[in-house]
Structures are given as C-alpha cells and as structure tokens.
Amino acid sequence: MPKKIKPAELEEIIKNLSSKDRKKIQEQELSVEWLEENIERTNRLMKRDFWVGLPWFLAYSISLWKVGMNNITVTIFVIGVVYFVYTTFTTGTYGNNQRRKKVYEELLKKLK
DSSP: OOOOOOHHHHHHHHTTSOHHHHHHHHHSOOOHHHHHHHHHHHHHHHHHHHHHHHHHHHHHHHHHHHHOSSHHHHHHHHHHHHHHHHHHHHTOOHHHHHHHHHHHHHHHHHHO
C-alpha cells in the first residue's frame, strides 16, 4: 500500500512549480502509476525540445553565418520561434519540464 504524503510536506515539495502545476498536483489523487506516467511524459517532452532545438539552432546559426540575414535565415528563425512559442504555451519549456520531473520523482520517492 503506498504511503500518504502530508499536506505540509506536499506544499514544500511542489513550491517551485507554477501555480497551475501546484493546483493540478494538489487536486490529483497521487499514485505511483500517475507519477511514473508523468515522469515519462516530461522525459519525452524534454527529449523533443532537445532534438528540435539543437538542429534549429545549428541551422539558424550556420545560415546566419554563411549567407547573412536573408529569406532562408528569416524562415528558419520564424520556424523556431513558432515552435518554441507553441510548445511554451501547450506543454511548457524545457526548464519547466525539468522542474516538474524533479518534483514528480521526489513525490514518487515519498510514496514508495
């Protein structure tokens, strides 16, 4: 049977998250399965940001260095901005997901 986390202890663990994330966790019935699922989800989101962000940055940098500011460079820049704005508002930034993952892992340790 999983352990229960005291409300004060839960507040201390989740204090570094955004208010939206804190509210979501407080309303959720915490279980090992839910936490493991969210840890896996944040890992996938962080991996996606890395594998999109790195090639985008390299393509933009090379284009800017080789040909300067032209239509290709601007197009690459706009693609990156659109992706990162979209992902920021839908799934969170790499840093936010990293914080969520740490909190989920800490909660998982407390429940086991």
